[in-house]
Every structure is written in C-alpha cells, then in structure tokens.
Amino acid sequence: METITQPWPWYTAGIIIGLIVPALLILGNKHFGISANLRHACAACLPSNIPFFSYDWKKESWNFFFVGGILVGGIISTLYLGSDEAVIVHPDLAKELATYGINDFSGMVPAQLFSFESLFTVRGLVMMVGGGFLVGFGARYAGGCTSGHAIMGLSDLQWPSLVATICFMIGGFVMANFILPFILHL
C-alpha cells in the first residue's frame, strides 16, 4: 500500500500512459486523444451552423466516457489513494514563486493562483480564463493536444506531430520563462 500512496515514479506513469495507446486501439480502434472532446462538446451544444462543428458527434461519444473516467480517476485517487501530502517543489522554483507571494505547496493545483477568489483578480483571470482559452484554441488549431500529438502522433511516427510537439514546448518555454513572471507580478 505504501508504494501506491507514495507519488509514483516517472517510469511507472510513462509505461501505463504508453499502454493506453494500444488499450484504446484494441478495445475499439480508438485513437488516444483528449482535446477533441472540447470540439465534440461544441458540436453537441452550440454547432451554430459552423461547418467545423457539423458532424455526428454522437459517434464520438466514447471520448466523453474516456474523460469522464479521468475525472472519476481523480476523485478515486484523491479519496482513497492518499495524495494530499505537500508537493515537493524544486528549491529554485520555490524561491522564485516566493517572490510573487506563492508559498503554499499543499495541493497540486496551487490554491493561491487557482481559486474562485482569485478568479476576480487580473492575475487569476489571465491565468484561468486566458490560459484556458489559449489551450482550447491552440489545441484545435494544431489539430490535437499533448495526448493526440505528443503521445499518439509520435507513437505512430507522424512527423507533423513532432512539429506540433516541438511548438508546444517552445510556447511553454516562452511563457514560463519570459511572460509568466510578469503575469505573476500582477
């Protein structure tokens, strides 16, 4: 039990995530991907005669079940698999975050940045609403997210997925190192 309640090492996580690729293929010829759910949600709720959202989303409903499962998995591990110890943060990062007044590492989602109260601050608004928008817009523009491109696409040796993955990383480096410091100061 001790092994389960401790944070899992990267290789355990990597192997299990890698096995999700053949699991979905063998269970029903389904290609691993998450961000398409957001598109299916648009197609289901607000297609507005936009061609991009005019397709039979019901045929893709397996994907809703898949993310529903992810949510349930989050509930299960939080309730039963003991994951409420403080997150160990690299000393350099901790030092940097302290300069913005972020010193609570008790949750994986830092409550000082992501909470309903901070939603009404400029910083919170930019990070949650702005960040979410960029994720949704960018993922669809790129044709997939980390799962569809970086994992499924690279597993199938698709070079456009490699291009997308490299661009994900460049965007992330630029944001984390050059833009985020200004946003955290807000």
Next chain:
Amino acid sequence: MENKTTEHANPVDFEVRSLDTMCVNESELVHPWWYNFKYAAVGIIFGIVFIKAEIISWFRIQEMFRLQSFHMYGVIGTAVVVGAISVFLIKKFKVKSIHGEEITFTDKKFNKGQIIGGLIFGLGWALTGACPGPLFAQVGTGAFVILVVVLSATAGTWVYGKFRDQLPH
C-alpha cells in the same frame, strides 16, 4: 482501406474530420451505448496515474519548462517509447480489435496550424499548468474552479471553429 472510405455513410464528413482532428473515430462499428464504459475504465486508470505521478501538478509543469526536473520528460518519453512499440507490434502482426475489426491509422497532414496552434497551445499549457487531460483530473481532485478553465478552453475551441477559414493553415 479503399472500400472503407466508400462504405462510409458520409465520406465528406469523414474526410473533413480526418484532416481536422487527431481524435478521429476510426471505427465503423455501431455498439450499444453502454459499451462505452470500457473507455471510462481506461480513463479511470489514466486519471489515477495523472494524480499519483503528479502530472496534473502546476509545479511539475513549471519545473519542466524551466528545465528544473526530469520528471515530465521521463513520463512523456517513456509513454512515447511504449506507445511506439505497441503501434509497431499492432501493425506488424495486424492485431485486430476485440470486436474483430481491423485497427486503422491515418497519416497526419502537415499544415501551418501545427506550428501556430502549437505555439499558442504551449503558451496556454504553461499558464494553466495543465493540458486538456489533466484539467479533467484536476476537477476530480475537488478543484472545481478548474471548470472555468475547461469552459474557457471550450470557448477557445469554438472561436477557432468559427474563424477557421480566416486563419492561415
């Protein structure tokens, strides 16, 4: 493969989707809706891994982009190696799905979206500290405010769909 496209009820629909999304449903079979619970089961395992390996942690993502930790590179790297070996074996031995269906792959076509969209996605990823999968797991941990991020991401998807024709591809 040739007859597959012609067999499809709406070939135009299929073609459009195969260009647009990485998550094309390749299966031609129709099953009762509750068959989908098998995908929920896989999702549950995925969600547990997300939490237990701290992949959903905003701090881990920051460390990754600051080159302060090997953790996320190890996770993604191992996943790709395991995934690639699996795909190779499935192709080599022509493994069929549990319903006896042939497993199919679609080649991704390159367009500028993978560059521009990829960069935009990366900016958002470092801000929220989560890509779409972890967002759902974060909600599961009780961080309900993340639903705002999910809604905003859905809005971003919608806006992309709306202005798709005006954007460079």
